Amino acid sequence: MKEDEYHFTLDRREFLKLVGSGIVVFFTTGDPFALQQRRDRGYPADFNAYLRIGEDGRVSCFTGKIEMGQGIHTSLAQMLAEELDVPLDKVDMVMGDTDLCPYDGGTFGSRSTKYFGPPLRQAAAEARAILIQLASERLQVDQKNLVAKEGVIFHQQNPQKKISYAQLAQGKKIERHLEEKPPIKPYRNHTVSGRPTDRMDARQKVTGEAKFTGDIRLPGMLHAKILRPPAHGETLKSVIVSAAKEIEGVTIIQDEDMIAVLHKYPDMAEQALGLIDARFEPFRSKLDNQTIFRHLKNSAQEGDVVTEKGNVEEGKRLSAKTFDKTYYNHYVAHAPSEPHAALVNIEGNKATVWASTQSPFRAQAEVAQVLGFPQEKVRVITPFVGCGFGGKNQGYQIVEAARLAKLTGKPVQVAWSRKEEFFYDTFRPAAIIDIKSGLDGSNKIVFWEYRNYFAGDRSSQPFYDIPHFRVLSMGGRGGSVHPFGTGAWRGPGSNTNVFAMESQVDGMAEAAGMDPLEFRLHNLDDERMKRVLMAAAEKFGKSFSRAPSGKGYGLACTDYLGTYLATIAEVDVNKNNSEVRVKRVVCAQDTGEVINPEGVRMQIEGCITMGLGYCFTEEIRFSNGRILDENFDTYEIPRFSWTPQIETVLVDNPEMPPQGCGEPAITSMGAVIANAVYDAIGKRMFTLPMTPDRIKEALS
Amino acid sequence: MEKNFRFKLNGKTIDLASSPERMLLWVLRSDLELTGTKYSCGEGFCGACTVLVDNEPVLSCQFPLKEAEGKEVLTIEGLGKNGELHPLQDAFMQHNALQCGFCTPGMLLGAYALLLKNPEPSTKDIVDTMEGNLCRCGSYKRIIQAIQTAARTMRGERP
Ligand code: FES
Ligand code: FES
Numbered sequence: 036m037k038e039d040e041y042h043f044t045l046d047r048r049e050f051l052k053l054v055g056s057g058i059v060v061f062f063t064t065g066d067p068f069a070l071q072q073r074r075d076r077g078y079p080a081d082f083n084a085y086l087r088i089g090e091d092g093r094v095s096c097f098t099g100k101i102e103m104g105q106g107i108h109t110s111l112a113q114m115l116a117e118e119l120d121v122p123l124d125k126v127d128m129v130m131g132d133t134d135l136c137p138y139d140g141g142t143f144g145s146r147s148t149k150y151f152g153p154p155l156r157q158a159a160a161e162a163r164a165i166l167i168q169l170a171s172e173r174l175q176v177d178q179k180n181l182v183a184k185e186g187v188i189f190h191q192q193n194p195q196k197k198i199s200y201a202q203l204a205q206g207k208k209i210e211r212h213l214e215e216k217p218p219i220k221p222y223r224n225h226t227v228s229g230r231p232t233d234r235m236d237a238r239q240k241v242t243g244e245a246k247f248t249g250d251i252r253l254p255g256m257l258h259a260k261i262l263r264p265p266a267h268g269e270t271l272k273s274v275i276v277s278a279a280k281e282i283e284g285v286t287i288i289q290d291e292d293m294i295a296v297l298h299k300y301p302d303m304a305e306q307a308l309g310l311i312d313a314r315f316e317p318f319r320s321k322l323d324n325q326t327i328f329r330h331l332k333n334s335a336q337e338g339d340v341v342t343e344k345g346n347v348e349e350g351k352r353l354s355a356k357t358f359d360k361t362y363y364n365h366y367v368a369h370a371p372s373e374p375h376a377a378l379v380n381i382e383g384n385k386a387t388v389w390a391s392t393q394s395p396f397r398a399q400a401e402v403a404q405v406l407g408f409p410q411e412k413v414r415v416i417t418p419f420v421g422c423g424f425g426g427k428n429q430g431y432q433i434v435e436a437a438r439l440a441k442l443t444g445k446p447v448q449v450a451w452s453r454k455e456e457f458f459y460d461t462f463r464p465a466a467i468i469d470i471k472s473g474l475d476g477s478n479k480i481v482f483w484e485y486r487n488y489f490a491g492d493r494s495s496q497p498f499y500d501i502p503h504f505r506v507l508s509m510g511g512r513g514g515s516v517h518p519f520g521t522g523a524w525r526g527p528g529s530n531t532n533v534f535a536m537e538s539q540v541d542g543m544a545e546a547a548g549m550d551p552l553e554f555r556l557h558n559l560d561d562e563r564m565k566r567v568l569m570a571a572a573e574k575f576g577k578s579f580s581r582a583p584s585g586k587g588y589g590l591a592c593t594d595y596l597g598t599y600l601a602t603i604a605e606v607d608v609n610k611n612n613s614e615v616r617v618k619r620v621v622c623a624q625d626t627g628e629v630i631n632p633e634g635v636r637m638q639i640e641g642c643i644t645m646g647l648g649y650c651f652t653e654e655i656r657f658s659n660g661r662i663l664d665e666n667f668d669t670y671e672i673p674r675f676s677w678t679p680q681i682e683t684v685l686v687d688n689p690e691m692p693p694q695g696c697g698e699p700a701i702t703s704m705g706a707v708i709a710n711a712v713y714d715a716i717g718k719r720m721f722t723l724p725m726t727p728d729r730i731k732e733a734l735s
Numbered sequence: 736m737e738k739n740f741r742f743k744l745n746g747k748t749i750d751l752a753s754s755p756e757r758m759l760l761w762v763l764r765s766d767l768e769l770t771g772t773k774y775s776c777g778e779g780f781c782g783a784c785t786v787l788v789d790n791e792p793v794l795s796c797q798f799p800l801k802e803a804e805g806k807e808v809l810t811i812e813g814l815g816k817n818g819e820l821h822p823l824q825d826a827f828m829q830h831n832a833l834q835c836g837f838c839t840p841g842m843l844l845g846a847y848a849l850l851l852k853n854p855e856p857s858t859k860d861i862v863d864t865m866e867g868n869l870c871r872c873g874s875y876k877r878i879i880q881a882i883q884t885a886a887r888t889m890r891g892e893r894p
Contacts, residue, residue: 103835233831240836241824243771243811247837250770258765302761372775372783372837372871421773421837422871453776637831637877644873667780667869675862678875 058088058165058209062158084137084151086115086158088166092186092201094119094126099139099396100151101131102236103420103427105697106634107151109235113630114152117228118159118219120183121200123235131395131417141394141428149597149695152630160217169203222628222689229689231633236419246418248376248391249450256378256446257286258301259439260308262294263455266660267519268318278310288442295439301450322518323658327465328363331488334516338507341492350482350503354473356546362470362535364490364705364723365654366517367463367524368664370672373421375459376450377433379440384408386437388415393427401430402437425523426460454665461522462655464512466490468535478547480558485536489513491528494702498594499540500560518660525642526702529595530649534705534723537591541582541710542719550579551590551710563599563625563688568592570623570684571601582714587618589711595699599686600624602643602703604679606711613727613734615712617647617677622700623684627691639683639700646704647679648672654724742803744769745813755801759793760784762800763810771811771840775869782868785841785848786810792848794867811840814847823847826885827878834872842868846882854890856882 062084084098096115102108112126129135163183170188171178174196182191189197222229239245264271271294276287279296285307286297294311298304322330351357377390379402386406392398395415403410420427436449451459467488475481483497483504491512497504512521512528524530544554552572559565571590572579579588587608592601605619620643629635652671656663664670709720718733737752744767753762763769763786775783777796784795787809788802814821823843826832833839842865849856849864856864861882870878887893 106834233828234833236836237828237831237833238820240833240839241820241827241843242815243769243840245836246770247773249774250764252768252770300757300761300765302757302765370871372835372869373773374775419836421775421835450774453778633831637834637874640876641834641873644875645871666778667776668778672869672871673873673875674869675865675875675879678862678879681876 055089056206056208057090057204058162058207059085059211060158060162060165061085061210061212062154084139084155084158086155086162088162088200088204090201090205092125092199092204094121094200095129096126096155097129097136098151099131099133099136101393101395101417101420102128103393103423105638106234106631109232110630110634111151111155112235113228113232114156115159117225118156119163121186123227123232125186128235132414133395133399133416134414138396141397149693152693156219157216160219161211164217165209165211166200166203169207170198173198173203228630229628229632232631233633240419247373247421248378248389248418249373249448251378251389251418253378253380253446256380256448257297257299257443258304259295259297259436259447259449260301260304261435261449262308262311262313263458264315266315266318267662268320268660269315272314272316274314275312278312279307282307282310286443288439290438290442293435293438295435297439297443297447301448305452318660320518320659324365324654324656327365328467331465331467331513331516334513335488335509338486338509341487341506341508342496343505344501345503347482347484347503347505351473353475353481355476357471357473358539358542358546359471360469360539360542360721362468362531362538362721364466364531364534364649366465366521366657367649367653368457368460368655368670369422369424369426369524370456370460370667370670371422371424371426374451374453374456375427375430375432376448377430377436378446378448379433379436380446381406381440381444384412386413386440388413388433388437389418390415390430390433391420391427392417392430392433393420393423393425394430397428398430398433401434405434405437406441424525425527428522429461431459453667457655457665457670458662459520461520462517463524463527463530463649464489464491464517464521466531468531470535470539472539472543474543474547478549478554478557480543487532489516490531493527493532494529494593494595495532495536496594497536498561498564499555499558501558518657519662525645526595526698529593529698529702530646530705531723533591533593533702534709537593537703537706538709538719538721541590541713545582548581550581552579555590555592564592564594564601567599567601567623567625567686570686571603571621574623574682574684575603575621582710583717584714587711587715589707589709589714591703591706591710593699593703595702596695598624598626598694598696598699600699600703602700602707604707604711606708606715608712608715608730610716610734613730615651615708615725615730617679617708619680619682620707621682621684623686624696624700625686625688626696626699627694628689629685630693632685635685635696636683638696640681642698642700643681643704644673644678646701647677647708649724650704650708651724652726654726738801740800740804742805743807745809753800755799757800758796759786759798759800759803759808760795763795769810769812773837773840775837780867780869781838781841782845782865783838783841785844785868787844787848790848790851792845809844811843814843821847822888823850823882823885826881826888830877830881830884832874832877832881834874838868838870838872842870842878846878846885849882850886850889854886856886858883
């Protein structure tokens with residue numbers, strides 16, 4: 036116990052040394068997952084972020100979270116500025132730097148605003164209380180007569196009597212740890228938070244000044260290209276590097292399993308790599324994107340119960356109509372705009388790493404291990420990250436760069452090509468969902484039996500009012516069942532689950548002779564869900580009919596980790612070429628208290644647009660371990676011409692703490708489009724993506 | 736074999752020795768350390784590396800250095816003038832037409848080339864011209880709005 040305390044204090048003191056003088060408040064985020072992770076790793080569990088008011092009056096927040104386009108850089112700053120009463124432009128967010136920021140488990144799962152926001156507010160309120168106390172001493176005014184505004188504290192009756200935060204922080208070294216929860220402002224009094232706010236990083240991004248990992252230049256640095264097998268499972272038989280050596284300025288490293296070519300110019304390294312004559316032992320496999328579903332079914336384990344209620348057998352007996360359907364989805368790539376990159380510089384016994392990663396502390400641990408350095412001798416800095424979506428949790432490229440930096444004694448950058456990006460991606464797992472369900476005589480869903488093969492179980496809890504249900508997971512996300520790496524993909528599990536669940540519900544609505552909205556409302560008790568459905572329907576403004584109506588309207592709703600949403604789409608299916616055009620998408624979302632309405636809308640729009648990819652085209656094709664899609668020519672992602680008219684409704688719910696908003700809206704896209712396609716052509720699509728070929732097949 | 740090249744880059748004359756077949760993208764990013772121009776696909780499928788050569792948009796990952804000889808190259812670093820943002824840059828900020836911002840330089844240059852030729856583009860004109868520029872974050876809707884706003888500003892109308 037004693038020793039623990041000692042460690043905690045020491046850690047805090049070390050951070051204090053780094054940040055220098057001013058007023059510092061340490062605090063802990065409320066994410067139960069992150070806290071546990073920290074304890075497991077022996078990190079201090081009493082704080083994982085802090086904020087500082089510097090002698091210049093600027094306020095900095097230090098956190099291991101990272102910005103990858105989702106906009107928390109701005110929304111967190113808004114929360115801080117609001118509670119501390121400073122102008123937004125006086126706030127600096129220091130993110131994802133392992134030297135300056137306390138340990139954080141990574142940025143994913145739409146958790147940042149939800150779990151980090153509330154304690155950040157409390158820490159800011161605490162800092163404000165300290166400032167008021169100091170001001171009261173300096174101005175000789177009773178605390179209750181003081182008010183804070185825009186970084187200045189003044190006497191309410193005599194505003195001439197005032198002092199700025201900068202003046203108060205000067206020459207001070209005040210450290211506090213947030214123990215209690217100081218009261219925070221009611222949302223009604225908010226002037227910064229809750230207002231649409233432009234991205235704080237936009238200026239750097241439109242001028243080209245924003246530095247992504249691959250943009251960092253160090254004197255003497257080398258770019259490395261690494262020899263890769265043509266297919267997963269192939270091993271190197273023989274290699275001749277002599278031709279590559281002919282290129283001027285090239286360095287070749289052969290170290291254990293790694294063969295790398297380094298040059299001061301990345302394109303020259305690439306050219307040299309092309310001159311290496313390498314032979315690989317071919318790999319034969321029966322698995323490809325045609326046979327994968329049979330393989331997955333055969334690999335199923337006994338089901339774990341995710342959730343259950345009542346007695347499914349009883350529900351079956353009560354059913355007047357039953358439904359038994361199977362849904363499939365293929366592997367999907369993250370395809371981030373910025374391929375994975377890392378730069379490692381070793382100076383003496385200290386390594387500095389710049390990396391495009393969602394998990395800087397994980398990278399720190401991995402680099403420390405491969406270099407044999409203690410962790411505190413490895414500093415990971417996270418520059419701007421060009422998309423993550425779950426694809427940048429792992430960082431092989433970081434370890435590769437670290438090894439090469441050590442071997443060459445130079446700063447080394449490893450930046451993957453698009454082909455490597457597709458090859459080493461941790462795909463969204465291919466998955467199968469079996470659903471059996473039943474309706475009673477009054478068109479109420481009476482049972483629901485759900486088998487989930489490898490999608491992951493998020494969002495698979497039924498939210499309709501069903502007396503008897505059982506949800507089974509037949510082996511988690513599958514892990515080594517898959518022929519290559521798989522992992523979390525924006526809205527992990529949920530995209531597949533919502534596609535299956537909400538398609539099934541639509542089928543039942545038709546059998547009940549009801550329109551999709553009417554049927555859902557008929558089977559829902561949850562008022563919050565009804566409210567988002569009504570909000571979406573109102574915005575859509577056109578009425579549903581029992582499907583297939585020929586109108587091409589689709590509806591889907593879901594609960595994504597506490598964020599509720601309903602989406603409506605209108606599509607046109609071209610019967611000649613079986614192509615679908617999405618004309619309009621309306622999404623109503625209740626995400627609790629909204630910090631930055633503009634930011635939330637951007638996330639919803641992004642989700643809708645990106646989601647169209649997995650609806651129509653995104654499917655990784657593979658055979659014999661080879662990834663056949665290597666670039667955007669065959670792996671098509673949404674383009675300008677796909678963009679539908681998008682309308683968003685933010686359903687007001689300020690009493691509820693802020694929920695996540697970076698992922699929810701993408702998870703309903705498969706279902707809403709499949710339902711709209713059904714409404715248009717009367718054919719249900721059971722497989723994602725709904726390619727023209729699959730639609731043609733359904734039509735014939 | 737290295738050769739000497741001279742071209743204009745963002746208004747300044749550049750003299751440089753390099754091998755003629757190297758792609759302009761890498762010369763810009765490495766030799767000249769202008770990293771605003773991005774690599775995303777390397778094969779001409781995404782538009783992230785778009786720059787202008789003599790006012791025509793080109794994919795710099797597919798554009799050999801030798802073809803820049805004697806020409807004028809414009810990159811994102813040269814879009815604003817004298818510390819002032821170009822109206823397109825302003826409009827992208829105003830509409831929040833970006834998220835991660837990785838595709839943004841290519842988008843801006845593509846849009847700039849479009850507006851040079853067509854100061855009053857319809858939505859369809861914008862979509863057709865920009866179709867090769869990909870945005871994984873899905874900011875297309877806002878990018879279209881931003882281009883329209885910038886076009887109005889540049890025509891001297893109220894945005
Ligand atoms: S990087 Fe040049 S088109 Fe994609
Ligand atoms: S803003 Fe991220 S790719 Fe366009």
